[in-house]
Amino acid sequence: MSSRPVRIGLMFSTTGSYSVVTKTMLNGAMLALSECYRLFPDLVIEPRIVNPEGEIRRYGELAEGLLKDGVRHVVGCYTSLSRKEVIPLFEKYDSLLWYPTHYEGFETSNNVIYTGAAPNQHILPLLDYMLAKAGKRAFCVGSNYIWAWENTRVFREAITIKGGSVLAEKYAAIGDTDMRQIVDTIISERPDFIFSNLIGSSAYAFFRQFRAACDELGIDQPARMPVASCSLSEPELEEIGAGCVDGHYSSSVYFSTVKTAANALFTDALATAFPGSPAASADSEAAYIATTLLLRSIFHTQSDDIKLVKKAAVRQRIAAPQGEVWLDPQTFHSWLTPRIGRSNKASTFDIVEQASGPVRPDPYLVDSSPRYTVASPSPQLRIVT
Amino acid sequence: MAPHLIQNFKGYHASIFGSQSSLTDTLESALARIGLGSVKTYDADAITDADFDSFNPQRDVLFVDSDIEFVAALSKSTNLSAPPAPIIGLVGIGTPGRLKGLLNIGCTAFLGKPVHDAAVYSALFLGINQFQARHEMEWRIEDQERRRRGRRWVIKAVVALMQQSAITDDEAYAKLRQDSMRMRMNLETYCEQFVMDSAPAPRPLDGEQLIGMCPATDAKRASS
Numbered sequence: 001m002s003s004r005p006v007r008i009g010l011m012f013s014t015t016g017s018y019s020v021v022t023k024t025m026l027n028g029a030m031l032a033l034s035e036c037y038r039l040f041p042d043l044v045i046e047p048r049i050v051n052p053e054g055e056i057r058r059y060g061e062l063a064e065g066l067l068k069d070g071v072r073h074v075v076g077c078y079t080s081l082s083r084k085e086v087i088p089l090f091e092k093y094d095s096l097l098w099y100p101t102h103y104e105g106f107e108t109s110n111n112v113i114y115t116g117a118a119p120n121q122h123i124l125p126l127l128d129y130m131l132a133k134a135g136k137r138a139f140c141v142g143s144n145y146i147w148a149w150e151n152t153r154v155f156r157e158a159i160t161i162k163g164g165s166v167l168a169e170k171y172a173a174i175g176d177t178d179m180r181q182i183v184d185t186i187i188s189e190r191p192d193f194i195f196s197n198l199i200g201s202s203a204y205a206f207f208r209q210f211r212a213a214c215d216e217l218g219i220d221q222p223a224r225m226p227v228a229s230c231s232l233s234e235p236e237l238e239e240i241g242a243g244c245v246d247g248h249y250s251s252s253v254y255f256s257t258v259k260t261a262a263n264a265l266f267t268d269a270l271a272t273a274f275p276g277s278p279a280a281s282a283d284s285e286a287a288y289i290a291t292t293l294l295l296r297s298i299f300h301t302q303s304d305d306i307k308l309v310k311k312a313a314v315r316q317r318i319a320a321p322q323g324e325v326w327l328d329p330q331t332f333h334s335w336l337t338p339r340i341g342r343s344n345k346a347s348t349f350d351i352v353e354q355a356s357g358p359v360r361p362d363p364y365l366v367d368s369s370p371r372y373t374v375a376s377p378s379p380q381l382r383i384v385t
Numbered sequence: 386m387a388p389h390l391i392q393n394f395k396g397y398h399a400s401i402f403g404s405q406s407s408l409t410d411t412l413e414s415a416l417a418r419i420g421l422g423s424v425k426t427y428d429a430d431a432i433t434d435a436d437f438d439s440f441n442p443q444r445d446v447l448f449v450d451s452d453i454e455f456v457a458a459l460s461k462s463t464n465l466s467a468p469p470a471p472i473i474g475l476v477g478i479g480t481p482g483r484l485k486g487l488l489n490i491g492c493t494a495f496l497g498k499p500v501h502d503a504a505v506y507s508a509l510f511l512g513i514n515q516f517q518a519r520h521e522m523e524w525r526i527e528d529q530e531r532r533r534r535g536r537r538w539v540i541k542a543v544v545a546l547m548q549q550s551a552i553t554d555d556e557a558y559a560k561l562r563q564d565s566m567r568m569r570m571n572l573e574t575y576c577e578q579f580v581m582d583s584a585p586a587p588r589p590l591d592g593e594q595l596i597g598m599c600p601a602t603d604a605k606r607a608s609s
Contacts, residue, residue, distance in 0.1 A: 091501065108418050109503050331418050364506065365393065366420030372389035 005046040006304050008294065009066040011076030012287075016054020017175045018200035020239050021283050022078050025100060027274045028284035029075050031266075032291035034273065040299045052082070059085045067093040072304045075100060075290050078283070079199070080146045087112060096306045098294055100287040102230060102252070104150035105363040111306075113313060114333040115290040115325075116282070117253045119154050120362040122230040125338040126195075126251035127158050129353055130228050135192025136164035141182055141206065142197030144171040151197045151230065154365065157374040167191050172198065177205035183213045186225065193249075196229040203232070204240050211244035222247020235278030237347040248343045253336040254282040254322040255349040263321035279348070280321070289320050289334070293327070324358055333361030390514050395420035396444070397513075400435065402459065403450035403475055404428035408500060412448060412475075415505040421446075432459070440469035442520070446513060449492065450475040456486035467491070471516035473508050475500070493519065535573025542576035545583050 012026040013019055026049070033047060048066055052058035059077070063086040066074055074090075075098040077083040083099055090097045090111040097109075102117035130138070138159060142148025148171060156166045167189050170182045179202070186194060198206050207227065214221035228249040234256050237245050256267055256279050266288065267280045297312035298304055314329040323337045335358035341349025362368050399416050401409050401424060413424045427435050432455060440447070449455050451474050468491030476483070477498040487495065494512030496504055539561070546557040565575035 087503065106506060107503060108415070330414075364419050366395045369393050371391055371393045371395070373392050374389075 005044040006298055007046045007048055007069070007071045008291075008298075008304075009063075009071045009074035009076065010047055010049045010291075011052065011059070011062060011066070011074050012049075013054040013078065013082075014051050016052075018054060018078060020200070020235050020278060021233060021281065024233075024235050024278050024281050024284035025078065025287040027270060027277055028100070028280075028287035029291040031269055031273055032288045032295060035269075035292070036295040036299075040295070043295070043299050045295065045298075050076075056081055056085055060089065063089050067095050072096065072306055073098065073294055073298075073309070075287060075294065077101075080104060083112075084146070094306060096294075096309065098290040100290040101283050102286075104147050104154070105365065106150065108331050108333075108363060112332065113290065113293070113310070113327065114331075114361070114363070115293065116286040116334075117230075117336055117338070118333050118361040118363045119151070120365060120368045121253060121336050121338045121359055122251045123151055123154050124158060124368055125353075125355070126228055126230060126249065126340060127155060127162070129251075129340045130193050130195075130226075130249065131159070131162055131164055134226055134228075136162075137167055137192045138164060138195050139167050139186050139189055139191035139193075140169040140195045140197070141186075142169070142171050143174045143199045143202055145174060147199065147231075148197035152195070154369070155195055157369065160374045161370065166195075172202050172206075174199065174202065176202050179206045179209045182206065183210050186210065187213060187217065187219070191225060194225060194227045196227050197231070198229075199231060203229075203236065207240045207248065208244050232343070233281035233283060234348055235281050237343050237349075238278055242345070245347055246343055246345045249352075250341050250343065250349060251338065252282040252341060252349075253338055254280075254285040254320075255339060255341045255351055256280040257341070257348050257351060258322055258339070260321060260323060262319050262323075266321040285321050289318060289325055292318055292320075326358070328361050331361055331363055333363050335360055390510075391517065392510065393420065394446075394509055394513070395422070397421045397509075398445050399424045399448060400440070400445065401426045401448045401450075402432060402435075402455040403448065404453065405450075408450070408475065408498060411500045411502065412496075412505065415500070415502045416509075418502075419506055419509065437469050442470045442516065445470035446509065447472045448475055448496075449473070449487065449490065450477075450498075451483040451487050452477045452498075456483075456490060459490050468516075471513045473512040491516075491519075532571070532573050535571075535577060538573055538577040538580055542579045542583075545580060549583070 010026060010029050012022040014023050014026055033045060036043065036045065048071060050062040050066065052062050059082045063074065067089060072095045077086065077099055078101055080103050086097060087109055095111065097112045098115065099112055100115050102122050105119040140152045140155065142152055152169055159166060168185065170185065172182065196203065196206065211221050226247060226249055230251045232248055232250040270280050270284065293313050293316055296316055297309045300312045301308040314327045317324060317326045326335050328335060337355050337358050339354040340352050342352050343349055399421050401412055403409055409426050416424055447470055449459060449472055472490055472492045474487035474492040474495035475498055476495045493515035494508045496508045542561055543554050543557045546561060547554055561576055561579065562572055565572045568575055
């Protein structure tokens, strides 16, 4: 291997409203880097770490700065808003964004590798589980942006087909922490469960205020109105805090409690490398997978040329902490193993269900959605003669 | 009621009328990701090979490059007022002349060249659903035209029922409407049948052959 350093970008908002998650993503990426140094000592990698601070404008500026400097590969972004902001830049500079988190789907790009879950790997398994265990009447809440809008739409269509219903949809601005109105509406509607797409500080405030309101009314919230989401992770449980952390459902391809040899090594290594940092999470694992795939592909091709790296990446099979992971050569999304976890008082998840093996990504829900959009059931018609 | 929107294009067949390999390659791989079953490409010389009558609007979608002489060829091969399937334009040179050509063949969405992967789903969604919406609208207009033509039977039936039952026009109309609903027929068809059933059997006059569309009129003529 040439000793010429290969520059890669790591772009994570380690400050800002959703930094609790993104700090762990950077940790995952850094762990993959240190493993790479050990495995491929001749490979010289120069990581360029940038922090957009959760500001959408900064994503564009920083990404363009990296790409203008000749960086061909960037692992980064958490929100869909930030990903959408930078994709045109990656297309312009013909570089690769390695996007390491679950998202709402309906996207493919020749300039993006997706290592987080697609909607058929998170929303649909969660819906099946909640319909079986909680009931058919759901209340949807979310942060007011594309992730929540699209997830809720997919959820609404799927639950309608299965005979359930969405009682209402409520959205809050990203970063909004006053959840009183939403909580009051939920309590008066008494749904069987809540499907939450709130992110960051809004999500933590919701969990606290909802539990407190239920406690005040003597309602056993986790049993009577559990909250289910596709983005709740271990570091966020720590953030929610004692007293209201347990009994929440999360659909994810990874939990820190997954029982694999690779996960034992992963969680130990993270704890050793980043003492005092939040626990391992799906996002830190996805960032670890993305960076590992990237570095191995660079090593195998002896180049950072994106065409060669992509070719090499689809040939990789990684024994990831969640189990075996590989890329689908058609969509450049990942084969991953869906799981449902229920949070406990120790701020981890008890895994209550999991797929038998990796599931093919279906970002456009080609194999998992009806041909036509599904309308909510109309009012019953009465024939008048 | 708004038609249901099509969101999953699995099983659709794409026909690309374009000859640049960079264009067709990108489009083919993007369409495969979205679940389209097969993609057939026609270059400029092979356009006559396309069997336009075999295109099914529920299954086919056409991509037409406006920069080559496909549009003119397609105009000759298809009925302009009714494109054989949804058409998505591939636009490089966006001049009024080129765009007008696409409009004339019934194009309902477009993709700019070079084609961006991420834009293909949006173009399919808009192009196919706009095509369906246009069909739905044409069907509604046709239905309204049919009903408009049938109003004369409604007037005749109201008058006949007023005379038969000594009731007001409002009462006659309400009864016809109620009876048509009970018979699960639209009002115009029911009224036509009512008038024909109510009319006395036509009796030809000596040496006269009755020719007419409306038995009631014919009957009146016969009795006068």
